[in-house]
Amino acid sequence: MTLLNNSTALVVIEQDATGFSPINLKVMGAIECLRKFTRLTVDLLVVGKDCTAVAETAARIPGIRQVLVADGSGGEHQLSEALSPWLADLAFAYDYLVMGSTTFGKNLLPRVAALMDIQPVTDVVAIESTNTFQRPIYAGNALMRVMTDQATTLLSIRASVFTAVRFGELVAPVIAIAPPPAQVLSRLLSQQQVQVYTERPELTAARVVVSGGRGLQSGDNFQLLYQLADKLEAAVGASRAAVDAGFAANDIQVGQTGKVVAPELYIAVGLSGAIQHIAGMRDSKVVVAINKDPDAPIFQVADYGLVADLFTAIPELIELL
Amino acid sequence: MKILVAIKRVVDPVVRVRPLVDGNGMDIAKARTVTNPFCEIAVEEAVRLKEQGVATEVVVVSIGPPSVQEQLRNALALGADRALHIQTDSSLEPLSIAKVLRVIVSQELPQLILLGKQSIDGDHNQTGQMLAALCGYPQGTFASHIDYKKDEVWVTRELDSGLETLALALPAVITTDLRLNQPRFPTMPNIMKARQKPLEIIALETISMDVQPRLQTLAVEAPKLRQQGVKVVDVAELVDKLRQEAKVL
Numbered sequence: 001m002t003l004l005n006n007s008t009a010l011v012v013i014e015q016d017a018t019g020f021s022p023i024n025l026k027v028m029g030a031i032e033c034l035r036k037f038t039r040l041t042v043d044l045l046v047v048g049k050d051c052t053a054v055a056e057t058a059a060r061i062p063g064i065r066q067v068l069v070a071d072g073s074g075g076e077h078q079l080s081e082a083l084s085p086w087l088a089d090l091a092f093a094y095d096y097l098v099m100g101s102t103t104f105g106k107n108l109l110p111r112v113a114a115l116m117d118i119q120p121v122t123d124v125v126a127i128e129s130t131n132t133f134q135r136p137i138y139a140g141n142a143l144m145r146v147m148t149d150q151a152t153t154l155l156s157i158r159a160s161v162f163t164a165v166r167f168g169e170l171v172a173p174v175i176a177i178a179p180p181p182a183q184v185l186s187r188l189l190s191q192q193q194v195q196v197y198t199e200r201p202e203l204t205a206a207r208v209v210v211s212g213g214r215g216l217q218s219g220d221n222f223q224l225l226y227q228l229a230d231k232l233e234a235a236v237g238a239s240r241a242a243v244d245a246g247f248a249a250n251d252i253q254v255g256q257t258g259k260v261v262a263p264e265l266y267i268a269v270g271l272s273g274a275i276q277h278i279a280g281m282r283d284s285k286v287v288v289a290i291n292k293d294p295d296a297p298i299f300q301v302a303d304y305g306l307v308a309d310l311f312t313a314i315p316e317l318i319e320l321l
Numbered sequence: 322m323k324i325l326v327a328i329k330r331v332v333d334p335v336v337r338v339r340p341l342v343d344g345n346g347m348d349i350a351k352a353r354t355v356t357n358p359f360c361e362i363a364v365e366e367a368v369r370l371k372e373q374g375v376a377t378e379v380v381v382v383s384i385g386p387p388s389v390q391e392q393l394r395n396a397l398a399l400g401a402d403r404a405l406h407i408q409t410d411s412s413l414e415p416l417s418i419a420k421v422l423r424v425i426v427s428q429e430l431p432q433l434i435l436l437g438k439q440s441i442d443g444d445h446n447q448t449g450q451m452l453a454a455l456c457g458y459p460q461g462t463f464a465s466h467i468d469y470k471k472d473e474v475w476v477t478r479e480l481d482s483g484l485e486t487l488a489l490a491l492p493a494v495i496t497t498d499l500r501l502n503q504p505r506f507p508t509m510p511n512i513m514k515a516r517q518k519p520l521e522i523i524a525l526e527t528i529s530m531d532v533q534p535r536l537q538t539l540a541v542e543a544p545k546l547r548q549q550g551v552k553v554v555d556v557a558e559l560v561d562k563l564r565q566e567a568k569v570l
């Protein structure tokens with residue numbers, strides 16, 4: 001296939017407690033899909049305070065032209081009030097502005113889009129041409145194929161469905177640009193980082209996910225899932241009911257309004273499989289359900305179902321692994 | 322202090338919806354509708370702020386066909402004071418909705434604007450952020466706790482990495498997450514009272530602005546369905562299947 005058109009993309013690099021977020025590698029996987037349809041020149045943008053280390057990591061992503069780094073107090077904590085007007089100005093020069101469909105991207109991209117007078121396409125799960133994309137609606141019960149021909153195409157990427165790129169040998173140039181100016185609309189008071197992923201893989205990047213629901217009955221019982229997760233080098237997820245009941249932290253909720261995961265193996269324990277939960281795990285390769293109710297809807301999407309009391313089944317499973 | 326709450330009518334989240342076979346939309350003409358759960362939480366929060374004496378007036382607004390008046394009346398029954406119905410039969414994109422709401426904000430001048438973080442049909446999660454941008458206001462998205470101070474509002478946000486709390490200057494836009502509160506049910510006397518509360522109907526055209534869609538929907542399709550698998554008899558068989566058949570262990 002000959003690629004007739006050239007285009008440019010600006011990808012906003014996401015940062016987490018450890019610095020460079022692994023989600024960026026999956027967003028770049030989506031950029032690779034876009035390259036099938038256009039000869040793409042890609043710049044990465046790192047904005048924040050003391051973020052040069054992140055920029056240096058980002059520079060090892062293959063196939064990019066350069067990393068723009070905007071280091072300064074105006075961009076500290078990446079507050080959308082500071083970033084959006086500044087980013088809108090930058091983005092006008094590009095054909096695409098892309099970020100992950102994470103809480104960071106969901107917060108920022110629509111604000112930038114409105115300032116650019118552009119309707120973005122969020123939660124992209126498939127790229128079908130330079131301007132045609134698929135996104136899920138109704139908790140993933142339908143896929144909408146949309147076409148856009150606006151001056152700049154603004155996309156947020158549902159990272160779980162794209163294949164991560166690997167870091168390369170070459171290092172792209174890192175260019176310093178002026179950071180966003182200070183603003184007075186918002187300021188950060190505190191961060192309650194519920195989890196720093198050191199011993200355990202991050203939920204959306206894990207090969208195996210073990211998720212628990214209301215059936216676990218308590219936060220203490222969730223330890224059972226953590227023991228199982230340790231055996232499998234898995235991340236732990238939860239249903240909304242389990243989070244609402246305080247058994248698990250909000251940042252491990254899987255579903256329509258939580259995180260979307262697509263691991264090789266998803267083990268659902270003591271959760272019923274509501275539509276909103278399935279929305280967050282339906283693209284998993286192999287699904288296992290353990291539930292004492294043989295009619296629980298989770299069995300309809302499970303490759304392997306075990307009707308059993310989790311309090312006997314999980315210790316047995318830990319034993320056998 | 323006045324609070325403006327924007328709400329949307331959606332198909333009940335417990336209904337399992339499907340695309341139409343012709344790919345032209347969803348098969349929802351006969352489906353039961355409710356207030357979007359996130360919007361209901363926004364209404365509840367506004368009413369609580371009024372009950373605490375923080376807010377003096379709660380105005381609800383919804384954009385859509387005459388049927389959305391049902392959701393507006395429900396919000397009035399929950400404790401809102403006044404409703405605005407922006408009437409249109411077209412379905413607007415988030416950017417257009419934000420533009421319409423911005424006009425309402427410029428007329429009503431609320432100190433706080435509450436919206437659900439997403440509607441469970443389009444799942445966009447855009448409108449609040451866009452409205453904040455167009456108004457030049459700060460935004461507290463995915464809020465699980467709101468603390469109104471004298472001249473700012475503190476908003477705790479649910480993030481992929483945990484929680485963070487922001488201080489926002491007023492006026493501010495806040496989008497609500499599920500754990501912000503547990504909405505009440507309307508009582509019969511309040512449903513009766515709500516019928517007397519003012520509900521103003523405004524034709525979208527009189528707000529007249531650019532609400533043409535920017536995106537063209539080519540098709541709405543069913544996702545790949547997962548095949549229902551097998552039941553295993555015990556944990557030993559499960560482990561065996563995962564090792565030998567699925568090869569994921």
Ligand SMILES: Cc1cc2nc3c(=O)[nH]c(=O)nc-3n(C[C@H](O)[C@H](O)[C@H](O)COP(=O)(O)OP(=O)(O)OC[C@H]3O[C@@H](n4cnc5c(N)ncnc54)[C@H](O)[C@@H]3O)c2cc1C
Pocket residue numbers: 212213214215216238239240241242253254255256257258259269270271272273274275276277280290291292293296308309310311334358359441499
């Ligand atoms: C707008 C909206 C958004 C939502 N977003 C999400 C979301 O993002 N994620 C999400 O998960 N939910 C979400 N929900 C909630 C969803 O509808 C369900 O209420 C929720 O997923 C139920 O959680 P659960 O399966 O843990 O609880 P339940 O439905 O109560 O299921 C508990 C299950 O545990 C089983 N069980 C109990 N004891 C045992 C035992 N000893 N051994 C084995 N099995 C046992 C029971 O048989 C039952 O099937 C949302 C809802 C709405 C309205």
